Amino acid sequence: MADDLILLNLWSSPFGMRVRITLAEKGLDYKLIEEDLSNKSPLLLKMNPVHKQIPVLIHKGRPIYESLITVQYIDEVWRHKSPLLPSDPYA
Ligand SMILES: N[C@@H](CCC(=O)N[C@@H](CS)C(=O)NCC(=O)O)C(=O)O
Known part of the structure; x- marks a missing residue:
């Protein structure tokens, strides 16, 4: 799996942290x-x-x-693992 996913980052980046939190949640x-x-x-x-x-x-x-798009991408590709958004949009 690690070979499939590489993150180019900088430890101090809040945008990078957004992606790292999403990867950790999943x-x-x-x-x-x-x-x-x-x-x-x-x-x-x-x-x-x-x-x-x-x-x-x-x-x-x-x-x-683009970190928000990356978060959405991760959530959609690995939707079976800890979904970030509810399946019911109104919820
Ligand atoms: N809108 C971008 C912002 C990313 C961003 O500003 N990254 C900074 C580091 S925190 C960067 O790479 N700066 C280097 C540069 O602009 O040359 C996102 O959400 O991913």
């Missing part, structure tokens, strides 16, 4: 790569070429970025 293993934002890695530049920002979640080689 009980998902992942490889964490800490970025140096003053010397961004080729992987970060390849995976988020427009904004060049962390966090970026890489799932099966495909990047997901």
Whole structure:
């Protein structure tokens, strides 16, 4: 599982923490790569070429970025594990 999920992050990022909390709620293993934002890695530049920002979640080689979208993605892919939203939208 960890090979399928990689998180490009910076420990102090509140946006990254949002994604890390979601991964923890789902009980998902992942490889964490800490970025140096003053010397961004080729992987970060390849995976988020427009904004060049962390966090970026890489799932099966495909990047997901923008932390709220990433939270929604995780919740939808692993919907059977600790759903973050109620199944009844009104609830
Ligand atoms: N709207 C983005 C914000 C991400 C963001 O601002 N990341 C910062 C770190 S907290 C960053 O990568 N800054 C480096 C840069 O902009 O060059 C999200 O929710 O993911």
